[in-house]
Amino acid sequence: xxxxxxxxxxxxxxxxxxxxxxxxxxxxxxxxxxxxxxxxxxxxxxxxxxxxxxxxxxxxxxxxxxxxxxxxxxxxxxxxxxxxxxxxxxxxxxxxxxxxxxxxxxxxxxxxxxxx
Amino acid sequence: xxxxxxxxxxxxxxxxxxxxxxxxxxxxxxxxxxxxxxxxxxxxxxxxxxxxxxxxxxxxxxxxxxxxxxxxxxxxxxxxxxxxxxxxxxxxxxxxxxxxxxxxxxxxxxxxxxx
Numbered sequence: 316x317x318x319x320x321x322x323x324x325x326x327x328x329x330x331x332x333x334x335x336x337x338x339x340x341x342x343x344x345x346x347x348x349x350x351x352x353x354x355x356x357x358x359x360x361x362x363x364x365x366x367x368x369x370x371x372x373x374x375x376x377x378x379x380x381x382x383x384x385x386x387x388x389x390x391x392x393x394x395x396x397x398x399x400x401x402x403x404x405x406x407x408x409x410x411x412x413x414x415x416x417x418x419x420x421x422x423x424x425x426x427x428x429x430x431x
Numbered sequence: 432x433x434x435x436x437x438x439x440x441x442x443x444x445x446x447x448x449x450x451x452x453x454x455x456x457x458x459x460x461x462x463x464x465x466x467x468x469x470x471x472x473x474x475x476x477x478x479x480x481x482x483x484x485x486x487x488x489x490x491x492x493x494x495x496x497x498x499x500x501x502x503x504x505x506x507x508x509x510x511x512x513x514x515x516x517x518x519x520x521x522x523x524x525x526x527x528x529x530x531x532x533x534x535x536x537x538x539x540x541x542x543x544x545x546x
Contacts, residue, residue, distance in 0.1 A: 350534065358519060360537035406474065418464070418476035418487055419535065
């Protein structure tokens with residue numbers, strides 16, 4: 316069975332702090348895809364990153380960085396020098412590679428509050 | 432390039448009624464998926480359509496149904512509404528055919544309240 320766990324329900328930080336959002340996944344597939352999405356109060360899920368299971372390179376995009384470790388089944392997301400605009404719910408998701416099993420399996424999300 | 436458009440944004444319905452939600456995907460995207468989001472259950476997959484065919488289905492009762500038109504626009508229908516159907520319904524579109532390595536782009540959702 317596939318599962319995504321985001322153990323942190325809520326995180327509150329002060330602006331300019333660094334914050335890491337944890338994501339642990341379970342899957343029996345050897346090929347799979349991991350995603351992070353951001354959901355601001357408006358409700359729309361905004362795509363942040365996709366990572367293939369065969370590519371363990373970490374990625375940095377501006378203030379955002381992602382650490383993918385297959386050995387620990389984790390795909391953690393770090394925001395450096397957080398800003399108030401980063402306040403949102405962040406979701407980690409998993410998708411199998413197998414043809415018909417295309418649905419996204421979601422974590423329950425981490426609500427991030429960045430305070431001025 | 433226009434994003435995913437969902438209509439209406441908000442709906443209030445009474446128990447027992449039925450409702451139809453609409454989703455227009457990004458131009459050129461042929462895959463449309465629907466998700467239900469509730470505080471208790473999080474995001475749960477409803478179904479996916481590709482080229483007018485349902486390709487995958489989640490674990491929801493038969494009251495939940497959908498379809499996709501030749502222009503890739505999709506509708507989902509919920510019949511005999513229950514209070515527990517109150518949720519944010521999100522539609523996602525993607526380009527993917529048989530591959531799964533493409534990201535899905537989401538609309539702003541339809542917030543359904545059943546009273």
